Structures are given as structure tokens and as C-alpha cells.
Amino acid sequence: MPELPEVETSRRGIEPWIAGTRITRVVVRDRRLRWPVARGVERKLQGRVVDSVGRRAKYILIRTDADTIILHLGMTGSVFIVDHDAPSSVHDHIDIELDSGKTLRFRDPRRFGSFHLSKDPLTHPLLEKLGPEPLGDEFDGEYLWRKSRGRKVSIKQFIMNAHVVVGVGNIYASESLFLAGINPKRAAGRTARHRYDALADAIRDILARAIKAGGTTLRDFYGGDGEPGYFKQQLEVYDREGEHCRCCNTIIKAFVQGQRSTYYCMSCQT
DNA sequence: CGCTGACCCTGACGGC
DNA sequence: TGCCGTCAGGGTCAGC
Numbered sequence: 501m502p503e504l505p506e507v508e509t510s511r512r513g514i515e516p517w518i519a520g521t522r523i524t525r526v527v528v529r530d531r532r533l534r535w536p537v538a539r540g541v542e543r544k545l546q547g548r549v550v551d552s553v554g555r556r557a558k559y560i561l562i563r564t565d566a567d568t569i570i571l572h573l574g575m576t577g578s579v580f581i582v583d584h585d586a587p588s589s590v591h592d593h594i595d596i597e598l599d600s601g602k603t604l605r606f607r608d609p610r611r612f613g614s615f616h617l618s619k620d621p622l623t624h625p626l627l628e629k630l631g632p633e634p635l636g637d638e639f640d641g642e643y644l645w646r647k648s649r650g651r652k653v654s655i656k657q658f659i660m661n662a663h664v665v666v667g668v669g670n671i672y673a674s675e676s677l678f679l680a681g682i683n684p685k686r687a688a689g690r691t692a693r694h695r696y697d698a699l700a701d702a703i704r705d706i707l708a709r710a711i712k713a714g715g716t717t718l719r720d721f722y723g724g725d726g727e728p729g730y731f732k733q734q735l736e737v738y739d740r741e742g743e744h745c746r747c748c749n750t751i752i753k754a755f756v757q758g759q760r761s762t763y764y765c766m767s768c769q770t
Numbered sequence: 771c772g773c774t775g776a777c778c779c780t781g782a783c784g785g786c
Numbered sequence: 787t788g789c790c791g792t793c794a795g796g797g798t799c800a801g802c
Contacts, residue, residue: 503795534778534797558796575796576780591780610779612796626797653773662797669795718795719782738795759775761793 502573502721504634504667505710505731507558509723510579514560514604515553517581521598522549523564530593534574534614537594541617545569545596556622557630557666567617570624574612578722580605631665634703639665641697648688648696657758658688659703668703671716671738674763676702678737683769684762709734737763 502510526545531537548564555561560579562569571579581602588595594606594615606615618624632638647664648655658664660673668676677684679702682695715721715729718739722728732739736746741754741763750767 506795532779572796574779575794577796608779609781610794610796612778614797651772657773671795716795721795758773760795 502558502577502715503669503672503710504558504707505672505713506715506721506723506729507560507573507667508555508711509715509729510573511553511555511560513723513725514579514581517600517602518550518562518596518598518604519552520550521600521602523547523596524599525595525597527595527597528593529588529595530611533593533608533611534572535616537615538617541615544617550598556627557633557662558669559621559627561621567619568621570614570616570618570621570626571606572614572626574608574610574614576610576720577606577608577613578720580607580722580726629663631661631663634665634667634707639700639704641693641700644700645691645693645696648691651688653688654684654757655682655686655688655691655699656684656762659699660758660760665703667707670760671718671735672703672706672710674738675736676706678764678769679706681769683766684757684764737765739763 523545526542528537544567548566551563553562560571582605584597584601584603591609592605592607596604621627648658651658656673656677659668680698682699710716710731713729713731714723714727716731717728737752740752743752745752745765745768748767750765752763752765754761754763
């Protein structure tokens with residue numbers, strides 16, 4: 501479900517509701533996430549004050565005056581604000597009750613998401629080896645080109661690898677390759693420097709525009725404010741198999757790469 | 771180290 | 787209407 505723009509939209513949606521509030525109680529209804537939720541997180545978080553809500557890659561970082569919550573939404577996770585007495589449904593696994601009378605709720609039907617506590621989140625094993633942020637200063641065509649030398653994987657799988665660059669999921673990988681005019685099957689190590697310049701620009705552009713639109717809602721994504729994302733209307737290839745390319749009218753094709761669907765225009769992308 | 775494929779889990783949807 | 791197969795925006799891990 502959520503790629504970087506959806507995670508960022510979620511972060512922005514919840515931050516105003518929880519920053520500066522005190523956690524009065526934490527309820528974990530189901531500990532069976534991607535990794536089991538550790539025993540004792542309820543006790544560690546009770547009474548803590550939330551400082552801020554940040555993000556690294558697709559992880560939401562809820563910083564308190566003690567531990568930081570490292571939250572991942574997986575494929576189907578979402579976070580939203582409800583009143584204390586709001587009834588929960590089957591997939592509402594974690595509630596963080598606040599002294600404001602509101603509750604931060606984590607819902608995740610497929611339970612691919614995760615929930616950890618850490619004093620120093622950036623050195624947590626899940627985060628420490630991640631590649632640069634695509635919207636940050638270290639990320640550019642030069643970086644991608646250098647990193648790709650000698651790599652035989654397809655360029656699409658290459659940019660979806662979080663050790664290369666974070667936050668580029670299946671939708672925006674297809675979209676940015678379209679925008680840069682690169683065939684997704686091309687080997688990463690056999691792609692020229694100037695193409696990586698175009699690709700880095702495309703990734704930044706796509707992600708920034710998607711954040712501006714509040715993310716992409718394909719079926720069930722809603723930001724912290726309950727609004728869907730509107731970027732779907734701007735998708736050029738993703739989920740458009742059999743439709744016409746808006747640029748050249750060629751039929752959009754789909755195929756599978758690394759067990760994920762890739763969409764592209766064989767005439768615009770070479 | 772790099773790459774591939776299995777796997778984790780539930781729900782929605784299309785075909786029959 | 788109901789059953790069944792397929793697919794889904796995430797990522798880790800074992801094995802080669």
C-alpha cells in the first residue's frame with residue numbers, strides 16, 4: 501500500500517494531533533506483525549511525551565522523551581486519529597491513547613507492518629544500512645550511476661532496492677522509468693550516466709508531486725486525516741495495462757519482474 | 771557480495 | 787449466490 505509519498509502523507513496527517521501530547525495508555529490487541537511486538541512496549545511508552553513525528557525511508561519515527569517508535573506500514577497498514585471511545589475493528593492492532601482525548605490507531609489487515617522501540621532509531625538494524633533519501637542532497641544521477649556499476653539486475657529492481665535508494669516502491673518505480681524514458685528491463689550496470697541523471701530527476705519529481713497530491717489511493721489508502729490520495733489520476737503507466745500511452749498512443753504493457761508487476765510503454769521507453 | 775525465488779497474511783475481484 | 791484462483795502499494799531470508 502504505502503510508498504514514500506503515502507508514508508509521508510500519513511506522517512503529516514498525524515503529527516499535529518500527537519506532537520506535544522502525553523501517552524496515557526497503549527493497547528496492543530495483536531502482537532503478530534512482521535515481527536512480534538515486544539512485550540513491555542505498553543509500559544515503556546506510558547507517561548511519555550511525544551516530541552515530533554519524523555520519517556526515514558518508509559518508516560514513521562514517533563519520537564518521545566524516552567524511546568522512539570519505529571513504525572512500518574507494510575502493504576496494508578495505516579495510522580489515523582480516533583476518539584478514545586471509538587470501537588475498534590478486527591485489524592486495529594495497536595492503540596496509543598493520548599491525554600488530549602484522542603487515540604493514535606494502527607490498522608493493518610495483512611500484518612506485514614512492524615512496530616519497534618529504540619533509543620537511537622537511525623542505528624537500529626532495520627534502518628542503519630538503508631540507502632539515501634531520494635529527496636535529500638546525497639541522491640543524484642552521479643550516485644545512482646556509480647552505485648550501479650557491475651550490477652546485472654534490471655534497473656527497475658535496482659531502484660526498488662532500499663540499499664540503493666529508499667522509498668521507491670512498485671508504483672513510482674514504473675512511473676519514474678516512464679518519465680525518464682528508460683526500459684525497465686535494461687540492466688542497471690549497462691545504463692549510461694546521462695540516463696541516470698534523467699532517472700534521478702524523474703524519481704524526485706514523481707515523489708514530490710505524489711506527496712503534493714496526498715499520495716496514491718489504488719484501493720484502500722487513506723492519510724491520517726482520512727482523505728484518499730489523488731495521485732492515481734496522474735499515473736502514466738502503473739495499473740494501465742491495455743490502455744493507450746498518453747504520449748504516443750501505444751498500448752501499455754505489463755510483465756513480472758522479481759515477482760512484482762511492471763508497467764511500461766515499449767515505444768517511449770528504450 | 772549479488773541475485774533469485776519462497777514466504778509472510780488477509781481481502782478484493784473476476785470467472786465460472 | 788458461491789466457490790476458486792489470482793493478485794495486491796512491503797520486506798526478509800535462505801540458498802546458490
